[in-house]
Amino acid sequence: MYASRNIDLCTKDCLCLFVCPTGATDTETGQIDKNLCLDGCRLCVDACPSHAIYLVMSNYADPKHKDETLAGALMGLLESKADQEAVARSAAAENPGAQKLARALQKSMRILAEDCAREGGFMLPQSAASQALLAELAQTEDQQIQELAVKLLEK
Amino acid sequence: MIPSPKTFPAILSNLAKATEKQQREDTAQLFRQLSEITRTRTESAAVNESAAGTRTRAGTRIENKVENDAKNEAPGATGEGSAEASLTAVRERITQDLENQYPQIQKLAESANDRGAQRALKWAQKVTTLQKSLIDRYLLKGEELLADSSLFVCEACGFIFLGKTAPEICPVCKAPAKRFSKVS
Numbered sequence: 001m002y003a004s005r006n007i008d009l010c011t012k013d014c015l016c017l018f019v020c021p022t023g024a025t026d027t028e029t030g031q032i033d034k035n036l037c038l039d040g041c042r043l044c045v046d047a048c049p050s051h052a053i054y055l056v057m058s059n060y061a062d063p064k065h066k067d068e069t070l071a072g073a074l075m076g077l078l079e080s081k082a083d084q085e086a087v088a089r090s091a092a093a094e095n096p097g098a099q100k101l102a103r104a105l106q107k108s109m110r111i112l113a114e115d116c117a118r119e120g121g122f123m124l125p126q127s128a129a130s131q132a133l134l135a136e137l138a139q140t141e142d143q144q145i146q147e148l149a150v151k152l153l154e155k
Numbered sequence: 156m157i158p159s160p161k162t163f164p165a166i167l168s169n170l171a172k173a174t175e176k177q178q179r180e181d182t183a184q185l186f187r188q189l190s191e192i193t194r195t196r197t198e199s200a201a202v203n204e205s206a207a208g209t210r211t212r213a214g215t216r217i218e219n220k221v222e223n224d225a226k227n228e229a230p231g232a233t234g235e236g237s238a239e240a241s242l243t244a245v246r247e248r249i250t251q252d253l254e255n256q257y258p259q260i261q262k263l264a265e266s267a268n269d270r271g272a273q274r275a276l277k278w279a280q281k282v283t284t285l286q287k288s289l290i291d292r293y294l295l296k297g298e299e300l301l302a303d304s305s306l307f308v309c310e311a312c313g314f315i316f317l318g319k320t321a322p323e324i325c326p327v328c329k330a331p332a333k334r335f336s337k338v339s
């Protein structure tokens with residue numbers, strides 16, 4: 001586990017700089033240097049008056065079991081949202097208002113689809129379903145897809 | 156089980172968001188790239204298939220197959236269509252989801268006692284209902300509807316808001332105004 005700073009919440013009170021035993025909180029990027037951060041220490045998390053620091057896990061437990069029929073139905077709904085996104089994307093460039101609405105719909109459909117993906121077993125890249133998908137993509141003939149999938153499997 | 160290729164772009168962009176939250180920006184970048192590439196591949200495959208006169212749909216959808224096949228011929232299904240035709244096509248599809256998919260999947264989620272899925276479906280159903288009414292308003296009023304208002308999308312739940320500025324809180328998921336992004 002390492003600490004991470006939500007820069008939107010940070011009010012620069014600098015208590016984290018004061019308590020950190022390694023100086024990991026003191027960087028120019030605004031982010032905590034995770035290479036210096038001590039696994040599970042959390043001193044800065046507790047010291048921060050703005051609740052701007054949280055711990056990110058290095059390893060995640062397996063997700064709760066998903067009912068397979070339900071997961072399959074959610075993936076079907078995802079497919080439906082992907083279709084609708086594609087239809088909205090195909091809207092021709094004529095009326096600016098209609099175009100804007102089509103763009104809003106594309107974005108909205110994608111967000112709905114992503115929610116289906118999360119509930120359908122693809123919450124985290126560490127999950128078994130995500131790893132299986134990457135393994136499958138690493139086998140495709142399409143070289144660009146294959147290369148990216150291989151890189152992601154190594155991460 | 157590996158889902159259909161159409162689902163890849165959203166699965167992968169969701170994983171990009173998940174890795175962003177884990178502060179792994181380089182990994183997130185790779186997921187975003189892979190998401191975009193799989194999207195262009197699926198879309199060009201759909202265009203090729205429809206050009207060859209074959210069906211563009213296959214999947215594990217619950218709802219009425221016959222009605223669906225009719226939709227394949229609908230304007231805007233693939234390639235370029237007029238904006239109104241595309242909006243009408245989206246409207247027909249979401250109407251089907253509202254009538255068939257949401258109620259059926261919600262029942263499955265209830266019997267599986269899956270709170271996460273129930274929450275997701277409830278939000279999605281509201282967002283979809285509001286998408287439909289927005290499309291209806293556009294089809295009725297035309298360009299005038301957006302003449303001096305903007306569209307904002309809630310990044311948390313997908314709700315589309317029409318107005319001068321983003322709402323203070325999202326009526327669907329209660330996210331604050333800063334989670335809304337303006338559609339350019």
Ligand code: SF4
Nearest residue numbers: 010011013014016048
């Ligand atoms: S203690 Fe919290 S608010 Fe202060 S500098 Fe650190 S992160 Fe920012």
Ligand code: SF4
Nearest residue numbers: 020037038041042044
């Ligand atoms: S968790 Fe400990 S080591 Fe890591 S940044 Fe915070 S204070 Fe420093």
